[in-house]
Amino acid sequence: MSRAVVLFIILASLTASVIAEVHVISVGQDNKNQFVPNTVNAAKGDVVAFNFVGGQHDVVQASSYGNCSKMANGFESGLNPSSNWYNYTVDKSSGRIWFFCNVFIHCKNFNMTGGIIITSNAPAAHLDDSRVLFKPKNSRDEFFVYADPDMVQQWRKDKTVPLVNVVQCFEIFETYNGGKDGIIGHPSKQKLENAFGTSDNQEVIQQIIQEGVVHNAHKGHERPTLKDHKAVMNESRGRGATTN
Numbered sequence: 001m002s003r004a005v006v007l008f009i010i011l012a013s014l015t016a017s018v019i020a021e022v023h024v025i026s027v028g029q030d031n032k033n034q035f036v037p038n039t040v041n042a043a044k045g046d047v048v049a050f051n052f053v054g055g056q057h058d059v060v061q062a063s064s065y066g067n068c069s070k071m072a073n074g075f076e077s078g079l080n081p082s083s084n085w086y087n088y089t090v091d092k093s094s095g096r097i098w099f100f101c102n103v104f105i106h107c108k109n110f111n112m113t114g115g116i117i118i119t120s121n122a123p124a125a126h127l128d129d130s131r132v133l134f135k136p137k138n139s140r141d142e143f144f145v146y147a148d149p150d151m152v153q154q155w156r157k158d159k160t161v162p163l164v165n166v167v168q169c170f171e172i173f174e175t176y177n178g179g180k181d182g183i184i185g186h187p188s189k190q191k192l193e194n195a196f197g198t199s200d201n202q203e204v205i206q207q208i209i210q211e212g213v214v215h216n217a218h219k220g221h222e223r224p225t226l227k228d229h230k231a232v233m234n235e236s237r238g239r240g241a242t243t244n
């Protein structure tokens with residue numbers, strides 16, 4: 001092989017390894033019947049790596065969320081793969097993939113289920129601009145997630161509603177300059193730590209959905225009732241939410 005060809009192959013493989021991401025989900029963490037995290041964002045070509053860390057489990061593609069039934073021709077890891085890993089490569093460019101543990105009653109009784117939200121590599125295009133906004137007290141920062149307003153209300157009443165059905169993507173956004181200039185970006189880990197006490201995406205998203213103000217792109221801001229507002233204040237332990 002000529003040097004140019006070798007170089008090309010190396011570059012091509014490097015490029016591929018840069019683009020594809022690996023998302024690790026631990027199966028049976030803390031000896032519980034659970035996937036941690038139970039939802040990930042992944043793009044086509046990314047690998048979702050299931051790491052079997054404890055107990056007796058498998059991972060099987062589900063036909064839809066929460067019904068604990070196999071999808072025809074879906075993926076299946078087998079019981080505790082001997083390497084302790086099962087890798088699933090995302091082969092679609094949109095939609096969602098559901099999975100569950102098919103061992104004993106882990107799915108039915110322990111809700112041992114999860115999902116992959118397939119995102120594009122390009123900056124997320126949000127067809128619906130509905131958001132949940134969260135403004136920490138005494139701060140100019142404002143954070144938000146894109147979410148389905150109706151699902152937000154459902155999730156607040158029933159935390160078993162999967163987050164993947166609530167948010168459009170597992171991304172946290174920040175508006176700069178109080179949102180006046182319309183510039184948005186992703187907050188740094190440090191900023192999240194300061195505002196939420198954690199930089200764990202899933203925990204931050206839950207706080208935003210729980211305590212934030214829903215902006216429905218179709219109906220405008222919600223007007224929280226006094227009761228809702230009190231609940232927000234209690235749960236946020238003193239942090240206020242904007243109510244405009």
Ligand SMILES: [Cu+2]
Nearest residue numbers: 057101103106
């Ligand atoms: Cu299991």
